[in-house]
Amino acid sequence: MLAEPRIVYNEGYLDEQTKRVVRRALLKGIAIPGFQVPFASREVPMPRGWGTGGVQVTASVIGPDDLLKVIDQGADDTTNAVSIRQFFERVAGSESTTRTDEATVIQTRHRIPETPLAEGQILVYQVPIPEPLRFLEPRETETRRLHALEEYGLMYVKLFEDISRYGHIAKTYDYPVMVNGRYVMAPSPVPSFDNPKMHMNPALQLFGAGREKRIYAVPPYTSVESLGFEDFPFEPQQFDQPCQICGSSGVYLDEVVTDDAGGAMYVCSDTDHCTRAASAVGFRASRTRGEWDFPATGTGTEGAVQ
Amino acid sequence: MTDMNREHSVLSVKDVAKTFILHLQGSLRLPVVTGVTFDVPQGQCVVLGGESGAGKSTIMKMVYGSYQADSGSMMLNHRDRSLDLAAAQPRQMLTARRESMGYVSQFLRALPRVPAVDVVAEPLTDRGIPRPQARQQAGELLDRLSIPERLWELPPATFSGGEQQRVNIARGFATSTPLMLLDEPTASLDARNRGVVIEMIRERLEAGTGMLAICHDAEVRDAVADQIVDVAAFAPHREEAK
Amino acid sequence: MIAESASPLLSVSGAGHHYGNRFGCRGVSFDLWPGEVLAVVGESGSGKSTLLGMLSQRLNIDEGSVHYQTAEGQMTDLATLSEPEVRRLWRTEWGFVHQNAAEGLRMHVSAGGNVGEPLMANGARHYGKIRARAADWLQRVEILADRIDETPATFSGGMRQRVQIARNLVFGPRLVFMDEPTSGLDVSVQAKLLDLIRSLVADLGLAVVVVTHDLAVARLISHRTLVMQGGQVVEQGLTDRVLDDPQAAYTQLLVSSILKG
Known part of the structure; x- marks a missing residue:
């Protein structure tokens, strides 16, 4: 190799005009909680569907003073999470962290951290399909009209079908929510376990869908209600056992296959939470980066295209 | 016509004419009747007489509104007023049919799947009588006309001609209207049922209903007719046919 | 009347x-x-x-x-x-019954869901009541109770039209x-x-x-x-x-x- 041909990127990779476009969309989204704002999604150096929407949102809000955390299925150490973190270290000059409580910006796919978020923090969701009505109504013109006129009967049809078929609402991720009593919103494929965390959250929640060219937002302390029927209300997923590493209960667990004989253990999907909970109780098998290098396995419910 | 007369007439027909124009045959004009004038007084049965083709059915259908009268007037006693059937709006005709003028036609026109008892009960439910009560009254009429109970829940389309006609008569007599139109009500009935129908007609006449009938059966005609109007008198002149 | x-x-x-x-x-x-x-x-x-x-x-x-x-x-x-x-x-x-049932129904939503949708669109949020009313209307259009969870895609043309009629009458137009x-x-x-x-x-x-x-x-x-x-x-x-x-x-x-x- 010769002398490194360094390309000098603009701060945050995107050019200033693009960041303004995204910020304008973000401001509009914040002003109308849950409303999907169209934006001119740009190319970023990763494939569509790998978090390009989240990356553009992060790029437009991050600065050199920020501390960025990136999680994928709750883990800080997956390839995607590591790549995105390194990308911003290079193009935004931001520092990275894995600690939820320290981070100022958290980009996420599939989870909301177990550690409660605080005022001043920004949670950026990567969204594959922003339209909650999409699978029932394929026409964008029609879904927009339904949102505009608050006609959400269709959304309930989906839940109705679930109850008729399975005896309960079977949707366990991307569970539709009503934001601020007005717009029905897709919370991205986070497990329904995390839905209650969105409600009245002190942090700013931003959603970016790169492929679908939509941005939406939930401002701090905004009501986010999961839909349900009077006689079949929303029920988040529950786990009846604690994490086998840190012993936490009331957290979202991943199944980790441990041998070829069908053996498995259940551990926190949130690696930051698990590590700190384990060290707090002096747990033997502390979980630091590198020690548990399993690829994050889904729970089998995250079927959405990523 | 004086007001005195009108008071006692349920139907007063005056100078009614009808010509069919067949557009598909070079606008061929077929005059059927002209100058039709007669009254149907309360409690009396007026029978239209004359040969077949003379226009008896045409007159009957004009009164009922299935045919459009070209001119003249047909005043029906409807809701304590006179309604000119020759000039009435469709909506008025529908109300008049429901409330003031019953029609027993020669043939039964019913939907394939409706049970006989419901065919008979329909005019009652149309008037807002609850279905169970309407069906009970319908059953009584069917019983009187010797339709066995096992047939009540079957659609009349499968019945014999005589049975169908009796269902039709039951339907026509289900409600009570100031005017009743009878078009060959007994054509295919046996002597016993003819007798029942004559009895039913007489009861209605006594109750004050005015009747306009077409009836070829001399026995029935003699039994119920108060007056026979010869339709031949309304035949258009040949010259008018031009 | x-x-x-x-x-x-x-x-x-x-x-x-x-x-x-x-x-x-x-x-x-x-x-x-x-x-x-x-x-x-x-x-x-x-x-x-x-x-x-x-x-x-x-x-x-x-x-x-x-x-x-x-x-x-x-x-x-x-x-x-x-x-x-x-x-x-x-x-x-207002109800609107289309000639082609596929235009008036969601072919891959159950018959019950199709009939219940107008109720949900009008704010009904009690599953049991919605389902009971849908079942009642399906019965009125002579569709057997055990077909309520099947989709119109599996129905005959006449049945589809009847589901469509139920869907258009259930909300009392x-x-x-x-x-x-x-x-x-x-x-x-x-x-x-x-x-x-x-x-x-x-x-x-x-x-x-x-x-x-x-x-x-x-x-x-x-x-x-x-x-x-x-x-x-x-x-x-x-x-x-x-x-x-x-x-x-x-x-x-x-x-x-x-x-x-």
């Missing part, structure tokens, strides 16, 4: 809709009263479907006017309604538009469906505008008939009067072309 009412439910006056510079229908005038069934007959291209689209506000009223008496008793000029107001009418006061509801079905299925429509309409006291090319359909279910040709109304009146004593040359042609049964 025909309810007494001081003013018509629908009052159409000189109404027309044009496609570019050609009129789909024009100069249409009639009143429709609660409890009345009006048949609009004519051959393809006569403008009857355009008329239905215009009355149901899927197409603009380009000239003339259509007034509708809302549930609150207000005579409203339909052309002045905003889109949300029109859609509220679709949701709460005051006016129902039907576009050739029985064509495309076997003759025996047609008769059954017509009978069902007729008895439901009579029981509920609905006003109906039904478009059909089939005079037998008009005779069986309608009180009044309006005959269209080339976008114009050539004749209207009591159904039996129009069919038994047709005045217009075109109506005579239509009537003479049907087989007598």
Whole structure:
């Protein structure tokens, strides 16, 4: 190799005009909680569907003073999470962290951290399909009209079908929510376990869908209600056992296959939470980066295209 | 016509004419009747007489509104007023049919799947009588006309001609209207049922209903007719046919 | 049963809709009263479907006017309604039965979901009650209770139309538009469906505008008939009067072309 041909990127990779476009969309989204704002999604150096929407949102809000955390299925150490973190270290000059409580910006796919978020923090969701009505109504013109006129009967049809078929609402991720009593919103494929965390959250929640060219937002302390029927209300997923590493209960667990004989253990999907909970109780098998290098396995419910 | 007369007439027909124009045959004009004038007084049965083709059915259908009268007037006693059937709006005709003028036609026109008892009960439910009560009254009429109970829940389309006609008569007599139109009500009935129908007609006449009938059966005609109007008198002149 | 009412439910006056510079229908005038069934007959291209689209506000009223008496008793000029107001009418006061059930149903949502959707659209949020009402309506259109969780995609043509009718009546509309509801079905299925429509309409006291090319359909279910040709109304009146004593040359042609049964 010769002398490194360094390309000098603009701060945050995107050019200033693009960041303004995204910020304008973000401001509009914040002003109308849950409303999907169209934006001119740009190319970023990763494939569509790998978090390009989240990356553009992060790029437009991050600065050199920020501390960025990136999680994928709750883990800080997956390839995607590591790549995105390194990308911003290079193009935004931001520092990275894995600690939820320290981070100022958290980009996420599939989870909301177990550690409660605080005022001043920004949670950026990567969204594959922003339209909650999409699978029932394929026409964008029609879904927009339904949102505009608050006609959400269709959304309930989906839940109705679930109850008729399975005896309960079977949707366990991307569970539709009503934001601020007005717009029905897709919370991205986070497990329904995390839905209650969105409600009245002190942090700013931003959603970016790169492929679908939509941005939406939930401002701090905004009501986010999961839909349900009077006689079949929303029920988040529950786990009846604690994490086998840190012993936490009331957290979202991943199944980790441990041998070829069908053996498995259940551990926190949130690696930051698990590590700190384990060290707090002096747990033997502390979980630091590198020690548990399993690829994050889904729970089998995250079927959405990523 | 004086007001005195009108008071006692349920139907007063005056100078009614009808010509069919067949557009598909070079606008061929077929005059059927002209100058039709007669009254149907309360409690009396007026029978239209004359040969077949003379226009008896045409007159009957004009009164009922299935045919459009070209001119003249047909005043029906409807809701304590006179309604000119020759000039009435469709909506008025529908109300008049429901409330003031019953029609027993020669043939039964019913939907394939409706049970006989419901065919008979329909005019009652149309008037807002609850279905169970309407069906009970319908059953009584069917019983009187010797339709066995096992047939009540079957659609009349499968019945014999005589049975169908009796269902039709039951339907026509289900409600009570100031005017009743009878078009060959007994054509295919046996002597016993003819007798029942004559009895039913007489009861209605006594109750004050005015009747306009077409009836070829001399026995029935003699039994119920108060007056026979010869339709031949309304035949258009040949010259008018031009 | 025909309810007494001081003013018509629908009052159409000189109404027309044009496609570019050609009129789909024009100069249409009639009143429709609660409890009345009006048949609009004519051959393809006569403008009857355009008329239905215009009355149901899927197409603009380009000239003339259509007034509708809302549930609150207000005579409203339909052309002045905003889109949300029109859609509220679709949701709460008007039904629309399409010729092709696939246009009026979600083919991959269960029959119960299809019938329950209008209730959910109107704010019903109790699963048990929604399902019970859907089941009741499916029974009224003679669909067996054990088919409630099956999708219309697995149903016969006649069953689909019956589900569509249930979906359009479940929320208690005051006016129902039907576009050739029985064509495309076997003759025996047609008769059954017509009978069902007729008895439901009579029981509920609905006003109906039904478009059909089939005079037998008009005779069986309608009180009044309006005959269209080339976008114009050539004749209207009591159904039996129009069919038994047709005045217009075109109506005579239509009537003479049907087989007598």
